[in-house]
Structures are given as C-alpha cells and as structure tokens.
Amino acid sequence: MKLKTSTSRLAFTLAEMMIALSASSVLLGATLTSSTSLQKSFNAIDTYFATHMQQIRIVDYLSRDVKRGLVVTTSADLQTVTITVPNYIIQAGDPEAVVNPALIGTPRTPTMTYTPSGWQVNYGANTSTVVYSINGTSILRTENGAITTIASSTDQLVPQTTDVELANTEYAKTSITFQPIFTSGGAVAERTGTTVYSTAYLRNKRRG
Amino acid sequence: MQVKNRAEEGNVLIVALCTILIISVIGANVLRNCTTRFNVSSSQVRSWKDSLFAAEAGGDIAYAEIRKSVFDPSHAFDGWTTSGGKYISPVTTFGNNNLVTSTVVDSFYIDPSGNPWYRARSRGTAQIRGLRQTGMDDRMDAGTRGDSLLRKIDFNTDHFIATYGPNGDGVGQALVPVSQPQITRRIEQISAPITPFEAAIKAAGTFYGLGSAAYIDSFRSTVGPYDPSVRNNPSDPRYVDARSGTVEINTAIATIQGSIFGNLYTNGGTVTKKTASVSGVIDNNVPFSVAPLEMPSTATWNYVSTPTAVTGNTTIDPPMVNGAPRPGTPGSPNYYLISYFVNNGNLLVNPAVINGTPQDTYVTLSVQGDIGNSTSSQPTITVPANVHLKVYFTGNFQTKAENIINTSGYAGNLQFYAISPTDPSVQQTINLNSGGGANAGFSALFYAPSANFTINGGPDIIGAIVCKNFYANGNVHWHYDRRLDTEGVAIDYRIVSYVEDIR
Numbered sequence: 001m002k003l004k005t006s007t008s009r010l011a012f013t014l015a016e017m018m019i020a021l022s023a024s025s026v027l028l029g030a031t032l033t034s035s036t037s038l039q040k041s042f043n044a045i046d047t048y049f050a051t052h053m054q055q056i057r058i059v060d061y062l063s064r065d066v067k068r069g070l071v072v073t074t075s076a077d078l079q080t081v082t083i084t085v086p087n088y089i090i091q092a093g094d095p096e097a098v099v100n101p102a103l104i105g106t107p108r109t110p111t112m113t114y115t116p117s118g119w120q121v122n123y124g125a126n127t128s129t130v131v132y133s134i135n136g137t138s139i140l141r142t143e144n145g146a147i148t149t150i151a152s153s154t155d156q157l158v159p160q161t162t163d164v165e166l167a168n169t170e171y172a173k174t175s176i177t178f179q180p181i182f183t184s185g186g187a188v189a190e191r192t193g194t195t196v197y198s199t200a201y202l203r204n205k206r207r208g
Numbered sequence: 209m210q211v212k213n214r215a216e217e218g219n220v221l222i223v224a225l226c227t228i229l230i231i232s233v234i235g236a237n238v239l240r241n242c243t244t245r246f247n248v249s250s251s252q253v254r255s256w257k258d259s260l261f262a263a264e265a266g267g268d269i270a271y272a273e274i275r276k277s278v279f280d281p282s283h284a285f286d287g288w289t290t291s292g293g294k295y296i297s298p299v300t301t302f303g304n305n306n307l308v309t310s311t312v313v314d315s316f317y318i319d320p321s322g323n324p325w326y327r328a329r330s331r332g333t334a335q336i337r338g339l340r341q342t343g344m345d346d347r348m349d350a351g352t353r354g355d356s357l358l359r360k361i362d363f364n365t366d367h368f369i370a371t372y373g374p375n376g377d378g379v380g381q382a383l384v385p386v387s388q389p390q391i392t393r394r395i396e397q398i399s400a401p402i403t404p405f406e407a408a409i410k411a412a413g414t415f416y417g418l419g420s421a422a423y424i425d426s427f428r429s430t431v432g433p434y435d436p437s438v439r440n441n442p443s444d445p446r447y448v449d450a451r452s453g454t455v456e457i458n459t460a461i462a463t464i465q466g467s468i469f470g471n472l473y474t475n476g477g478t479v480t481k482k483t484a485s486v487s488g489v490i491d492n493n494v495p496f497s498v499a500p501l502e503m504p505s506t507a508t509w510n511y512v513s514t515p516t517a518v519t520g521n522t523t524i525d526p527p528m529v530n531g532a533p534r535p536g537t538p539g540s541p542n543y544y545l546i547s548y549f550v551n552n553g554n555l556l557v558n559p560a561v562i563n564g565t566p567q568d569t570y571v572t573l574s575v576q577g578d579i580g581n582s583t584s585s586q587p588t589i590t591v592p593a594n595v596h597l598k599v600y601f602t603g604n605f606q607t608k609a610e611n612i613i614n615t616s617g618y619a620g621n622l623q624f625y626a627i628s629p630t631d632p633s634v635q636q637t638i639n640l641n642s643g644g645g646a647n648a649g650f651s652a653l654f655y656a657p658s659a660n661f662t663i664n665g666g667p668d669i670i671g672a673i674v675c676k677n678f679y680a681n682g683n684v685h686w687h688y689d690r691r692l693d694t695e696g697v698a699i700d701y702r703i704v705s706y707v708e709d710i711r
Contacts, residue, residue, distance in 0.1 A: 031227065038234055042241075049245045053345045054354070056253055061358055068708045088396070088707045106377040109316060110398060110705065112325070114694060121398050121705035150354065203706030 044182035047155060052194070054151035055176045058132075058139055058159055059198040061150050065130050066172045066200040071208045074172075078160040081132040081172070084207070086110075086123040094124060120207075132159070155179055171201040241344070248343035248355065252391070255334040256359040258307055259393040260708075262332025266309030267397045267703075269297060270328035274313065274399045274701050277324075281505040285313070308333040321620075322538030322570070323401035323698040329394065336361060336389040363389045368711065376709055398705035401698030404655045405672040407454040408470065408688035412498040412657060414461040415474075417680030419666060422466030424453035426688040429618060434670065434687050439469045439487075451487050453688045457678075458496050466683070498657040498674060500628035503600060504697060509543035509572060510536060518546055518553040518575075518587075526560040526569055533560035533567075541570035541598070549579045549601075553587050559594040566594040578603035586611055591622045598697070600625045604659075605638040609667035612640075612650035619651040619671035620695040626656035635660060638675070642667050642682065649685075655696060 012020065062081065066072055069083040090096050090103045097104045113120045131142045132150075139151040139159060151157055155178040162173045177195045273295070276284035288295045295313040302309075309332045315324035340363055346355045360367055366384045373380040376394070404410075408424050418424070427434045428449040439450035453470035460476035467485040473494035480490065512527045526533035526542060536542045549555070559569040579601050580587045588611040591597050595616075605624065614622040626636055636658050642648065642665025649668035654661065654675065661675035666682035672692050 031230075035230065035234075042234065042238060045238075046241055049241065050345050053245060053248060053343060056249065057345075057354060057358060060253070060256065064358075064708065064710065068706060068710075086705075086707050088709060089711070102378075105372065107396070107709065110327075112317060112319070112400075119400055119694070119704060121400075123707065148357070150358070205704065 041182070044180065047153075048180050048182075048194075051153045051155040051157065051178045051180075052196075054139075054153055054157060055178070055194075055196045058151050058157070058176055059174060059196060061141060062132060062159075062161065062172065062174055063198060063200040067203050069130075069202055070127060070204050071206055072161075072163040072170055072172050072202065074161050074163050078162060079134050079158070081161045081163075083130045083132075084127045085130055086204075087126060087128050088123050090124075096124075118205075132161075134158070153178060155181065165206065168205050169202050170206040171199055174198045174200075244339070244341070244344050247338040247341070248345075251336050251338040252343070252355070252359055252361060255305075255336045255361075255391045256393075258303075258305055258334035259332045259391045260395075262303075262307035262309045262334060263330045263393045263395045264332070265302070265307070266297070266300070266311040266330030266332055267328055267395060269300065269309070270311040270313050270326075270330060271397070271399060271701070271703060273297075274326045274328070277505065278698050278700055279499060279502070281502065284505075288313075305334060318537070318539035319401065319694070320538055321401075321403060321695055321697070322541065323403070324539065325401065326399040326701070328397045328399065330397070331392055331394045333390050333392040336391060340389055359391060361389055361391055362386045366392070368392060368394070372711060376711070394709040396705075396707050396709065397703050399701040400704040402700040402702055403694055403696040404674050404699045405653055405692040405696050407456045408672050408686055409678060410456045410496075410498070410672075410674040411661075411676065411678040412458045412496075412674075413660075413677040414459055415455070415457040415678045416463045417663075417678065417684070418466040418686070419681060419683035420465050421683040422666065422680070422685065423469065424455065424466070424686040424688065425450055425469035426452040426690055428690040430691050433617075434689075449690050452690055453686065454488070456494065456496065458498070460492075470688070499699065501625060501655065501657050501699075503574065503627055506543055506574075508540050510534065510540050511543050511545075514544075516545060516547050518549040518555045520550070521554045521556070523556045523558060524571065525558050526571075532562060535560035535562075535567040536570035538570055538596070541572040541596075543572045543574070546573050546575040548577055549575050549587060551580055551582065551584075551587060554590070555588065556590045557592075557595050557597050559592060566592075568594050568596065570596045572598045573600065575599060575601040576603075577601070578605070580604070580606035582606065589613065589622070591615060596621050598623045598625065600627055602627045602629070604636060605656075607640065608648075609640050609642055609650050609663075609665070609669070610648035612652050614651040617651050617670065618691075619653050619689055620692055622650075622652040623696060624652060624654045624656070625697065626654070626659045628658035636676075638662070639664070640667070641665055653692065653696060655699070 065083045065085060069085050071084045073082045088107055090106055090108050092104050108123045110121045110123050113122060128144050133140050137152055137154055138149050139157060141148045141150045157178045159174060159176040164171050175195050175197050177191050179191050273285050285295045288297050293314055297311040299308060299310045309330060311328050311330040313326055313328045316327045317325040319325060342356050346353055364385060366386055369384045370381055372378060425439045426449060431446055438444045438446045441447060451469045453468060455468055456473045458475045460474060462474045462477040462479055464479055469487045471488035472479060472486045472490045474492045475495040477492045479492060515522055526535060557571050559566040581604055587607050590613040593616045629636055638656055638659050638661045640663050651670040653671050654673040656675045659675055660677040661673055663680040663684055664682060666684050668685045670687045670689060672688055
C-alpha cells in the first residue's frame with residue numbers, strides 16, 4: 001500500500017503565521033520584561049542583603065570595641081565615634097619591647113594605680129584610640145592611625161551613635177540605616193525601614 | 209495509514225527548555241545568595257556572639273571561685289587543677305548550642321594590704337553549623353577583608369594556637385585541627401579585693417549615738433595629719449577629705465546624735481536634717497549586707513611556733529632567718545597562733561631591725577577566745593611604728609581605749625578582726641571604755657560583722673569600724689582616715705577590668 005502524503009500541511013498559512021508571531025511576540029515580551037524585572041529585583045535584594053550584612057558588621061565591630069573600652073565619645077553629628085581601649089598586647093616600640101624584644105606580641109601584665117576614684121587597672125602607660133568615621137561611601141575604623149575599611153556600600157550607610165554616661169559606666173546606642181536602591185510606591189520610610197539598632201555597655205568603669 | 213508529522217513540536221520543546229534553564233539559573237542564584245548570607249547571619253554571626261557569651265560565662269565561673277576564697281576558703285577552686293601557681297578550670301560545655309568554656313586564674317599581684325588580685329583568662333568556643341565558607345561580602349576591596357577580619361573562623365585548625373600559641377605569648381605554636389568549624393573568643397578579667405573600711409562606721413544592725421557633743425569627721429593621712437579646723441574651712445583644699453565621715457546603718461533603727469561631717473545612710477530609717485547635724489547626704493534607702501567573717505586561708509603566711517599565749521608581759525620579736533630578723537610581707541606575714549590571751553595581758557610586737565633601721569614588719573595573730581572578758585579587764589596591745597599588726601580573735605574584746613597603743617597613729621597599722629561565732633545563739637561583743645583622761649583614745653580598725661560594739665566615754669578615735677549593733681553614749685571624737693578605704697582584708701571581690709584579646 002502506498003502512503004499518502006499531504007504536501008499542503010508543510011507550511012503555515014499567512015493567518016497562522018501572523019497569529020503565531022503575535023503570540024510569540026507577546027510571550028517573548030513578557031519573558032524579557034519578567035526577566036529584566038526579576039534581574040532588577042534580584043540585584044536590589046542582593047544589594048539590600050549585602051548592605052544589611054555590613055550593618056551587622058559595623059554593629060559587631062562597635063560592640064566589640066565599646067565592651068572593652070574605657071571611654072566612648074561621639075561627635076556632635078553622632079557619626080564619629082572615638083573609643084579609648086587598653087593596650088593589651090605589647091607592640092614594637094613599647095617600653096617593655098625595647099627592654100625585651102621577645103615580649104612583642106604577648107599580652108601585657110597590668111599595673112595598678114590608686115586614684116581618688118579608686119583603683120585603676122592599666123595595661124601600659126598609654127591607651128589606644130579607635131575612631132569610627134564615615135568617608136564617602138565607606139565606614140572606616142582607625143586604630144592608632146591604622147585605617148581599616150569595615151563597610152563600603154553605595155546605599156548610603158549612615159551609622160549614628162549616642163554615648164550615654166551613667167554613674168560609673170557608659171553605654172553606646174547605635175542605629176544604622178541605608179537607602180535601598182529600590183523604592184516601594186513612593187513610601188517615605190524606605191530608609192527608616194532598614195534601621196538596625198544596637199546597645200553596648202562598657203565592661204570597664206568609665207574614665208573621663 | 210496516516211503518519212503524524214512531529215516537526216512542529218521541536219521548537220516548543222527548545223523554547224520550554226530554555227525558559228526552564230533561565231528560570232533555574234535565576235532561581236539558583238537567588239538560592240545561593242540566600243543560603244550564603246543566611247549562613248553568615250544565622251550561623252557565623254550567631255556563633256561569634258555565642259563564643260563571647262561562653263567566654264564571659266567562663267569568667268563568671270572563675271569569679272565565683274575567686275569570691276569563695278573569701279566566703280568559703282576551704283572550697284575555693286575545688287575541682288580545678290593547679291599548675292605553676294595557676295588554677296585551671298575543667299572544660300565546661302553548656303547550653304543548647306554546646307558552648308564550651310575554660311578559664312585559667314592566677315594571682316598576679318599582692319596589694320599593700322596583703323590581698324591577692326586575680327587575673328582570669330577565659331576562652332569561649334561556639335561551633336559553627338552550616339556551610340564551610342565565608343560570606344559573599346567578605347572582600348571589601350583588593351586588599352581589605354570584611355567579615356573574616358572581624359570574625360575569625362577556625363574551619364580546619366585553631367588559628368590562635370597556630371599563630372600565637374595556646375597562651376597567646378608566642379610559645380608553643382602548633383597546628384591543632386578542629387573537629388568542626390568554630391569561633392573562639394578570649395577575654396581577660398581582673399578581680400580586685402573589696403576592703404571593709406569604706407565608711408567611718410558601718411552597722412549591719414541598730415545604731416545609737418554618739419553623744420550630743422560628739423562628732424565624726426575625716427581627713428586623708430597621705431595629704432597631711434588630722435586638723436580639726438579643715439572641716440569648717442571650705443577654702444582649704446583638704447575640705448572635701450574632711451567631710452567624708454560617713455555612717456552606714458542597715459536597719460531603720462537609727463538614733464543619731466552629735467554631728468556627722470559626711471553622709472548618713474539607713475535602710476528604711478526616718479532620719480531627716482531636722483533631727484541630726486549631718487553635713488552630707490541623708491539617704492534612708494541604702495540597704496547592704498555584711499557577710500559573717502571566717503578565718504582566711506593561711507597558706508601563704510609564715511607560721512611561727514612561739515609564743516602560743518599572751519600571759520603577763522609578752523613580747524613578739526620577728527623570727528630569725530639566716531641570722532637576720534624576718535620582717536614578712538603583706539602577703540606573707542609572720543603568723544602566730546595564740547591559744548589564750550589573759551585578761552590583763554600586755555602584748556608588745558616589735559619590728560624587725562636590720563642594721564639599726566626598723567623595717568616595715570607584718571605580723572598576724574590568731575587568738576582563740578577572748579581578749580579581755582570583763583569590765584575589769586585591761587589587756588594592752590602595743591604596736592610601735594613600722595609594725596603592721598592584724599589580730600583575729602574568736603571571742604569577745606574588752607579593754608580601755610588607752611590600752612590600744614598604736615605609735616604610728618595610722619589606724620591601718622592595727623587591725624582587729626572578730627571571727628563570727630559558728631553558733632548563732634552566741635552574741636559576740638566588743639566593749640571599749642575611756643580611761644586615763646577624757647580624750648585618751650586610739651588608732652585602729654575593727655571588722656566585727658557579728659559583734660555588738662559599745663564605746664563608753666568620749667575617747668578620741670582615728671579609725672573605722674564595721675559591726676552588728678553600734679552603741680556609744682559619750683562625746684566621742686571620731687576621725688575617719690580616707691586612706692583606709694583600701695586597708696583591711698578582702699571581704700569580697702569585684703571585677704575591675706575587662707579586656708578582649710581580639711587576635
């Protein structure tokens with residue numbers, strides 16, 4: 001038996017082509033639009049998460065230094081924080097290291113001084129100064145002149161710290177906000193909605 | 209038979225596959241992004257904080273043991289091992305996250321009062337669950353790390369021991385594998401002794417006194433000798449030191465007479481400025497507690513076997529060591545066990561004299577029973593200059609004020625400690641009577657948390673007292689020396705310094 005072949009079904013009619021093209025265009029357009037939106041959304045969320053991680057890092061850095069600090073001072077605009085911390089590790093050039101270089105990098109044994117406000121424990125004759133500041137889009141930590149960038153974002157990270165002095169101690173309240181790159185229908189609370197709060201107390205008796 | 213032409217379906221399959229691929233790639237990226245950041249924020253940040261909690265818990269455990277050295281000396285550091293003068297804690301695992309902590313404590317300093325200061329180095333470790341990788345946001349720029357510079361994670365080996373050695377002093381560096389990724393943080397806390405004489409008079413029970421013309425004022429002997437005119441002269445730089453004759457009463461029963469040039473605290477009392485002449489603050493809501501006194505550890509003291517009693521005239525000279533008198537130190541005084549002190553015994557404690565020069569000499573007596581047991585008792589204790597005498601006694605104390613002879617005039621050189629009776633029905637007493645003139649007095653300190661303290665007459669006193677109930681009916685002139693706020697044996701400890709080793 002000979003098979004019958006229908007050649008008329010090998011091509012589309014014009015109407016079919018037009019319908020197919022229209023449908024394809026709609027589908028392709030929808031796909032492209034969705035993909036672009038998805039990519040934008042992904043990018044925004046990725047940036048949001050990345051900045052949020054940096055918020056946590058700033059808080060952790062600050063908390064660590066405040067807890068071991070002796071005194072915390074904030075600037076009038078609340079964006080620069082200066083913390084005095086003990087010199088726990090003997091560094092090159094310290095008096096002990098000059099006498100015995102083998103002590104470099106070892107923990108220092110403290111000395112005690114009696115002051116009118118009671119006993120004071122001192123790790124060396126001097127203390128270290130740690131400064132947190134904003135420089136452009138970066139948050140810097142400067143310890144005795146050595147600068148470390150602890151956060152860097154195009155999302156306008158803004159940390160604000162307030163130091164509150166109590167009778168013998170002190171605590172630092174920090175809030176960190178950023179401006180997300182995506183907006184939500186003109187809402188005014190985009191920045192405030194990103195706020196991360198932190199409170200850290202000095203473990204040492206406040207000096208000064 | 210008709211054959212179906214399938215050519216039309218190939219395009220659809222490819223398009224569908226491409227769509228799935230694109231969506232899958234986007235989904236995988238989202239998933240990777242989320243899991244990586246979740247890994248950091250949930251596991252690594254949490255463990256970093258947990259490890260500090262663990263280290264501070266270790267510090268608290270050590271602090272509790274340090275306090276036992278005062279409140280329960282025979283059980284302090286039970287279960288810890290001792291090596292090279294250091295107490296090493298067992299490793300403690302606790303909490304739902306199996307936090308691990310351990311502490312090494314050493315006494316690194318003996319203060320001028322002979323009290324040890326303790327340094328506690330604690331480490332806390334928290335395991336990290338989740339992915340063995342750092343976060344996506346670690347690298348700040350070409351040369352700067354972010355998270356891993358702050359939170360140092362030990363994925364395979366302990367970085368601290370490898371770089372700085374187990375004690376952080378550069379000795380014994382070794383590659384020590386870790387069974388699971390972890391974060392370890394290390395802190396150092398200094399515990400300082402709290403000494404008892406922070407006020408002129410501290411009564412844990414009731415208070416009555418002093419006489420209507422009596423007064424309590426203060427001075428600081430390191431600045432100059434006592435001068436009665438300073439307390440009324442605001443222009444004198446010593447004026448502040450002259451108005452620190454504080455009285456603390458831990459009950460509401462406070463009958464205040466005379467003048468107090470300092471603050472007055474009660475626990476629920478009704479003292480007002482109208483009922484007493486108080487120059488400083490009156491606060492009627494200051495409760496406090498005074499723990500019973502136990503005999504402290506004598507482990508570091510230098511026991512001397514004679515004399516064993518004070519009978520008649522008894523003189524204590526320093527023991528001879530290698531042909532020279534041993535003056536002792538605040539942490540290792542010459543220590544004598546006195547089995548009894550007769551009612552009218554006279555004790556003289558001499559300093560060590562080397563090459564004709566008296567040395568600062570540290571002597572501690574432990575007297576079993578009373579030092580004077582009736583109103584007719586007149587035991588005498590004489591402490592020449594350069595002698596620092598502490599007298600512990602388990603019974604009562606009774607003598608005339610003039611019989612307490614402290615030649616230096618510094619009250620810190622003669623300290624009396626009344627060991628609390630083990631039987632709560634026994635009431636310990638300290639009675640001091642005037643004699644030898646209206647103003648004959650003494651310079652001394654009394655720490656007697658379980659004793660009722662009575663002064664009859666109006667002696668002139670330089671010193672401080674901690675007692676149970678206080679009673680004085682005479683016109684006592686009481687001068688508190690502000691230098692005394694660091695004198696005396698430790699009655700507790702407080703943490704005065706905290707530092708983290710952030711390496």
